[in-house]
Amino acid sequence: MNQPTTKSWQEVLAAFKKIWGYEDFRPPQGEIVSSLLAQKDALIIMPTGGGKSICFQLPALLQTGLTLVVSPLVALMENQVQELLQSHQKAALLHSELSSFQRRTTLQALERQQLRLLYLSPETLLSPPVWEKLCQPELQINGLILDEAHCLVQWGDTFRPAYRRLGAVRPALLKSKPPGTKISIAAFTATADPSAQKIIQTVLQLQQPEIFRLNPYRPNLHPSVRIAWTPRGRKQQLLKFIQNRPQQSGLVYVRTRRDSEDLAQWLAEMGYATASYHAGLGATERREVEASWLSGKILFVVCTCAFGMGINKSNVRWVAHFHAPHLLSEYVQEIGRAGRDGKPAEALTLVSEPTGWLDSGDKQRQEFFQEQMRSQQQIAQQLVKKLPKQGEVNTVTRQFPEGATALALLHSSGQLNWLDPFHYSIAQKAGNQPATQLNAAKQMHQYLTTKQCRWQFLLNAFGFDKEAANLRCGHCDNCRQ
Structure with missing residues (x-):
């Protein structure tokens, strides 16, 4: 059974200084670190360049056991892991471009509990050899971090359907661990408007998450x-x-x-x-x-x-x-x-x-994007008639090339539940069509044509209405005119 780490704040700051060389945190880094050390669920929205990765790397390195970091891009994982390895931290990554020798080495380190941080994509996390290792009862897992969590919203319905199955990961892992085990989930992103925040919380099944939101305004x-x-x-x-x-x-x-x-x-x-x-x-x-x-x-x-x-x-x-x-x-x-x-x-x-x-050109690109969204919706609705009401994702994708996308779209419209990360059950009723991407595309068009202060528009769009009230940044093209 894994208990939340009880480290004095002096020890936390000492580790922070030793690994990264900084004297103290920038707000709200300290509060986020505390929250993750207490193994609470969290949703963190901080502008790019705001020092997000430190907020989950430090708690992971201070705990015994493993923290999984689900990350969308190989380049992103490699950059973070390289920096950690340079300061001699127990971190590794798994992705499809690794040689079989590198994969084997990492999986062995995982089995021997030699890692504190393991970076992987949603697809790798749910691949049989990795999933099997993670489910071993003796492997202590403290937390699941979703880095760049907006990808779940942007890509989860169509381009990377595995994102939609992440909410079933924690309950499935807990079944294989000793009673009383806790696994927390934290989602980090620089951009999530109120509807995206809701999708992230719902899909990941966050439990009373602490929410940290920094507004994206950058005066420079x-x-x-x-x-x-x-x-x-x-x-x-x-x-x-x-x-x-x-x-x-x-x-x-x-x-x-x-x-x-x-x-x-x-x-x-x-x-x-x-x-x-x-x-x-x-x-x-x-x-x-x-x-x-x-x-x-x-x-x-x-x-x-x-x-x-x-x-x-x-x-x-x-x-x-x-x-x-x-x-x-x-x-x-x-x-x-x-x-x-x-x-x-x-x-x-x-x-x-x-x-x-x-x-x-612009018009055609926009129409192509909207047409793509609509046709994927139609394929999903046609496929729902052919799919077994309960089934297994790999069987479906072998039978239907668009199967994984269709399942993700059905989940997104409330027509499907994941029983675990691999098995689904379809509800009878047709759900409401998720209009998120199309609405978001409309919003982009409004931004490009607005006459108001551009930063004011952005703050409103991301739910920072209080900060947006009466804002004229004075340095966007509309303000300068």
Whole structure:
């Protein structure tokens, strides 16, 4: 049976100083650490660059037993684990790109209880060899951390359906552990509006969570939106923006892999040392691009949303969205990579003119996104007629290629319960269609076209109405006009 760790605050601060070299916490880091050491459930919303990872790494390292960190991207896990290993901490990671030797070594360390932190993706957590090890009664598990928890909301219905099964993990693990065992769950993210917070709490089945919310406002970050009248004009505007910022580090965000490669090539022809980055690249190529950018060998990367989560570079002076993201939460995540050193930074977004006559690109991207959401919903509703009322997820996915997505969508509309992380039961009634993504896309469009202070709009959108009242930041394009 695992009892909450009773460490004096002196010991906690001493460990904090020894591992990270800081004298004291920034609020609310200390309260979050206390809460996790007391093994309480928690939901933490802190801006990018606010020191979130320390809040769960420190409690994990101070306890005997294991803390699982569920993380969406390999790059994110590797960066955090590398830093921990450099300071000689007992951390490891498991993901699909590891060699079988590396996997075996980590699984052995897990079995011998030599780890304090294990990073893995939702898919790896629920893979049979890993799940089997985690369910061994003698393996002490203290907590489950969901890092970048907005991914559960953004991707859980369609792109990464395993996220929707995470709520069944704790009850299933507790069944295999000695009576009286406690496993706490904490979800960390930089962006979650009130509806996303509710989804995270419901899906993870958080029990009376302590909620820590820091507002995302950054006075040094200057957002602006500019109209690009033609595809050629869009490129010229971006080029001019980069030319006006010589020797400054930045990021250019695009929607697709192909856009990333085409634009990087064009900018290279214009004489810039840059690179394309997207999820289709191999692990080695991705690391090389990250390292070149972090070291300043290349000043900017042309990337999709696959780049940046958990990558820490404090002196990024600008982020340009060559294409606007579909969701406001993605946008806030991405602009939050600029100006982490507190010095002024620019966030530019280029959009087509509203009619879409001269450049229909933005309109087409938006329509394609909405069409995709609708068709996945329809597939799920058709599939529900063919699926057994109770079943096992792997059997369903072998039989129906869209099976995993359909189950996630049914769970999201309240038509399905997970009996454990692998078995489901479908309720008779048709649920309400989850409109989260489509509503969020509408909100993004409102942001791009608003005439009000952009920071005021963002604070309202993320539920910080009190802070938003009467705010005029004075440094976004709308305030400056």
